[in-house]
Amino acid sequence: xxxxxxxxxxxxxxxxxxxxxxxxxxxxxxxxxxxxxxxxxxxxxxxxxxxxxxxxxxxxxxxxxxxxxxxxxxxxxxxxxxxxxxxxxxxxxxxxxxxxxxxxxxxxxxxxxxxxxxxxxxxxxxxxxxxxxxxxxxxxxxxxxxxxxxxxxxxxxxxxxxxxxxxxxxxxxxxxxxxxxxxxxxxxxxxxxxxxxxxxxxxxxxxxxxxxxxxxxxxxxxxxxxxxxxxxxxxxxxxxxxxxxxxxxxxxxxxxxxxxxxxxxxxxxxxxxxxxxxxxxxxxxxxxxxxxxxxxxxxxxxxxxxxxxxxxxxxxxxxxxxxxxxx
Amino acid sequence: xxxxxxxxxxxxxxxxxxxxxxxxxxxxxxxxxxxxxxxxxxxxxxxxxxxxxxxxxxxxxxxxxxxxxxxxxxxxxxxxxxxxxxxxxxxxxxxxxxxxxxxxxxxxxxxxxxxxxxxxxxxxxxxxxxxxxxxxxxxxxxxxxxxxxxxxxxxxxxxxxxxxxxxxxxxxxxxxxxxxxxxxxxxxxxxxxxxxxxxxxxxxxxxxxxxxxxxxxxxxxxxxxxxxxxxxxxxxxxxxxxxxxxxxxxxxxxxxxxxxxxxxxxxxxxxxxxxxxxxxxxxxxxxxxxxxxxxxxxxxxxxxxxxxxxxxxxxxxxxxxxxxxxxxxxxxxxxxxxxxxxxxxxxxxxxxxxxxxxxxxxxxxxxxxxxxxxxxxxxxxxxxxxxxxxxxxxxxxxxxxxxxxxxxxxxxxxxxxxxxxxxx
Numbered sequence: 087x088x089x090x091x092x093x094x095x096x097x098x099x100x101x102x103x104x105x106x107x108x109x110x111x112x113x114x115x116x117x118x119x120x121x122x123x124x125x126x127x128x129x130x131x132x133x134x135x136x137x138x139x140x141x142x143x144x145x146x147x148x149x150x151x152x153x154x155x156x157x158x159x160x161x162x163x164x165x166x167x168x169x170x171x172x173x174x175x176x177x178x179x180x181x182x183x184x185x186x187x188x189x190x191x192x193x194x195x196x197x198x199x200x201x202x203x204x205x206x207x208x209x210x211x212x213x214x215x216x217x218x219x220x221x222x223x224x225x226x227x228x229x230x231x232x233x234x235x236x237x238x239x240x241x242x243x244x245x246x247x248x249x250x251x252x253x254x255x256x257x258x259x260x261x262x263x264x265x266x267x268x269x270x271x272x273x274x275x276x277x278x279x280x281x282x283x284x285x286x287x288x289x290x291x292x293x294x295x296x297x298x299x300x301x302x303x304x305x306x307x308x309x310x311x312x313x314x315x316x317x318x319x320x321x322x323x324x325x326x327x328x329x330x331x332x333x334x335x336x337x338x339x340x341x342x343x344x345x346x347x348x349x350x351x352x353x354x355x356x357x358x359x360x361x362x363x364x365x366x367x368x369x370x371x372x373x374x375x376x377x378x379x380x381x382x383x384x385x386x387x388x389x390x391x392x393x394x395x396x397x398x399x400x401x402x403x404x405x406x407x408x409x410x411x412x413x
Numbered sequence: 414x415x416x417x418x419x420x421x422x423x424x425x426x427x428x429x430x431x432x433x434x435x436x437x438x439x440x441x442x443x444x445x446x447x448x449x450x451x452x453x454x455x456x457x458x459x460x461x462x463x464x465x466x467x468x469x470x471x472x473x474x475x476x477x478x479x480x481x482x483x484x485x486x487x488x489x490x491x492x493x494x495x496x497x498x499x500x501x502x503x504x505x506x507x508x509x510x511x512x513x514x515x516x517x518x519x520x521x522x523x524x525x526x527x528x529x530x531x532x533x534x535x536x537x538x539x540x541x542x543x544x545x546x547x548x549x550x551x552x553x554x555x556x557x558x559x560x561x562x563x564x565x566x567x568x569x570x571x572x573x574x575x576x577x578x579x580x581x582x583x584x585x586x587x588x589x590x591x592x593x594x595x596x597x598x599x600x601x602x603x604x605x606x607x608x609x610x611x612x613x614x615x616x617x618x619x620x621x622x623x624x625x626x627x628x629x630x631x632x633x634x635x636x637x638x639x640x641x642x643x644x645x646x647x648x649x650x651x652x653x654x655x656x657x658x659x660x661x662x663x664x665x666x667x668x669x670x671x672x673x674x675x676x677x678x679x680x681x682x683x684x685x686x687x688x689x690x691x692x693x694x695x696x697x698x699x700x701x702x703x704x705x706x707x708x709x710x711x712x713x714x715x716x717x718x719x720x721x722x723x724x725x726x727x728x729x730x731x732x733x734x735x736x737x738x739x740x741x742x743x744x745x746x747x748x749x750x751x752x753x754x755x756x757x758x759x760x761x762x763x764x765x766x767x768x769x770x771x772x773x774x775x776x777x778x779x780x781x782x783x784x785x786x787x788x789x790x791x792x793x794x795x796x797x798x799x800x801x802x803x804x805x806x807x808x809x810x811x812x813x814x815x816x817x818x819x820x821x822x823x824x825x826x827x828x829x830x831x832x833x834x835x836x837x
Contacts, residue, residue: 261429264428264429264430265429265430289554290554340553341525341527341553342553368526369526369527369530370526370527370530370553371525371526371527372525372526372527372528372552372553372554373525412546412547413546413547413550413552
């Protein structure tokens with residue numbers, strides 16, 4: 087099994103799906119000749135040509151709209167938003183059209199589109215290149231939001247998203263692109279959308295998170311293990327709809343729960359996770375549910391010191407984990 | 414002179430690692446500050462890494478062609494200045510304040526839902542669990558450990574709190590005999606129509622205590638017969654007036670407790686506990702009494718019985734029995750017992766073998782008072798007779814001392830009259 091980076095797993099999944107099904111095509115800004123600003127679609131233009139790897143104008147609403155139309159017509163489009171921050175002009179298309187088509191047409195029509203977008207900070211991207219946007223879309227039944235943390239999950243979940251008969255928002259942490267590497271099988275496989283994954287078994291505290299923060303939690307857990315603190319880590323993988331069963335099971339296991347997101351704290355995904363736990367696990371809880379998140383300020387600052395303050399990191403995670411373990 | 418580290422710098426926005434493609438210096442070379450020392454290749458750029466110091470290269474650590482993470486060590490350099498601080502050493506290791514204030518017990522009685530639930534389900538007295546959390550808080554894991562170790566029973570655990578300051582008392586807590594391993598019940602099958610009753614709460618505690626007592630304490634038994642005709646006559650002459658004046662019954666049991674307390678004063682050997690390497694003789698005479706209610710058995714305690722009048726004892730029996738019936742007995746009502754008296758006569762028993770209330774040394778069963786023909790001075794007489802049965806911990810007590818104790822009780826009871834035993 088080859089060890090490849092997070093972004094290589096994306097390219098691999100796209101290539102294999104395009105080879106498998108000729109209805110799959112890619113569209114977005116600079117995805118063709120340039121191979122994407124992050125090189126996620128590197129080599130696809132040469133292999134599949136301009137009709138299946140389409141460079142679009144700088145118009146996110148059109149990228150989503152064209153994709154939705156093609157999907158309704160039976161194609162399997164993979165639309166790329168160059169940065170998740172740029173998705174805002176396409177919100178109407180995604181929420182009011184893509185997410186609701188099956189329901190609105192009484193099951194006559196469906197919209198199997200995958201929309202990929204790099205999110206998150208820590209790369210010196212400031213306001214327009216660092217946002218976490220998942221919470222905006224996370225109460226839209228009809229839409230699924232997948233946020234993988236490892237190259238293995240990336241490949242299996244991106245393939246599942248492309249094959250899914252309904253719209254999937256596939257959010258990739260841009261700092262994970264080259265920072266995170268892992269073993270990925272060469273053969274074809276998919277992973278179930280809507281299922282969380284236990285990334286580490288433990289008995290003292292439970293950490294529930296997703297995306298890049300999973301790695302911060304794993305690193306901190308390694309340090310805590312040396313002090314005899316055993317950490318259980320659940321990776322949500324799909325943040326909407328949430329895997330309630332897995333959340334309840336993981337929370338009940340230790341009764342001490344830490345929820346982590348890079349997003350602004352109030353109104354984030356983990357608030358919903360906390361609600362699920364408090365609805366189902368009262369008599370298993372041994373400590374108040376603890377949330378570790380970004381501050382409630384409008385955006386990731388540009389100044390490195392300020393960005394560091396905003397951004398999640400293994401030290402912040404370790405501190406919160408220790409506090410909870412000692413409670 | 415100081416040895417400084419040069420680490421892999423961050424060479425781009427999303428760059429997390431770099432590969433040294435070519436070292437421009439070798440060990441022993443002198444470099445000025447900002448002189449290039451190595452060429453580094455990343456996903457995005459090829460760049461030269463400048464030296465952060467002026468000095469002599471001591472040791473080259475990063476191998477050419479191998480990728481290392483941003484912030485990882487590249488080489489050591491010996492500088493001339495001692496004060497200089499590395500700008501690249503931003504990766505200070507994180508330290509947490511793990512200093513716990515051992516004497517802080519502010520959270521000792523704050524129980525989480527999980528802890529309350531587990532304690533209730535397993536009948537664990539949280540007062541006796543040591544907390545490992547912040548401020549002495551009992552964590553879910555603490556409780557789970559207690560359960561895994563067989564639990565602490567709520568009932569009949571005689572560790573009087575008020576005597577905790579006496580060192581001799583705590584030793585009874587420390588004494589840990591070998592754990593009893595539960596037998597295998599797989600062979601016991603449920604037949605059709607049988608009813609299965611799950612073992613919970615008080616039933617579980619009773620079972621645990623009884624098994625512990627019977628497996629740990631070598632029991633011995635004895636019984637004496639007492640002529641309580643005088644007592645019956647005396648009590649009958651007083652009971653109606655007493656009920657009218659006080660509002661509750663003047664029970665025989667109060668007289669028996671009074672006699673037992675007097676005898677224990679005389680023979681403190683029976684008012685004691687086995688504590689492994691020693692026997693602890695209790696100063697206080699606190700009598701546990703068994704009170705049954707529905708499916709449950711409670712063992713509340715009458716404190717300092719030797720200091721109380723018959724009326725005082727009768728009043729307390731009445732109050733404790735009431736509490737048991739209404740389910741309002743508190744932990745305080747149940748703790749501190751040093752010897753148990755069981756009123757088995759109340760349900761007609763004439764002979765029984767009591768199980769000692771762990772970790773006490775003996776239990777006395779007061780049987781039914783029955784009229785029987787006995788021979789006095791070669792003549793038959795109808796007398797009120799009662800059997801008193803004693804179970805004793807044979808590690809603590811022997812037949813001789815118990816025989817003397819029982820004879821003493823017999824003497825007290827047979828001589829009861831308004832002169833020897835006033836009610837008030």
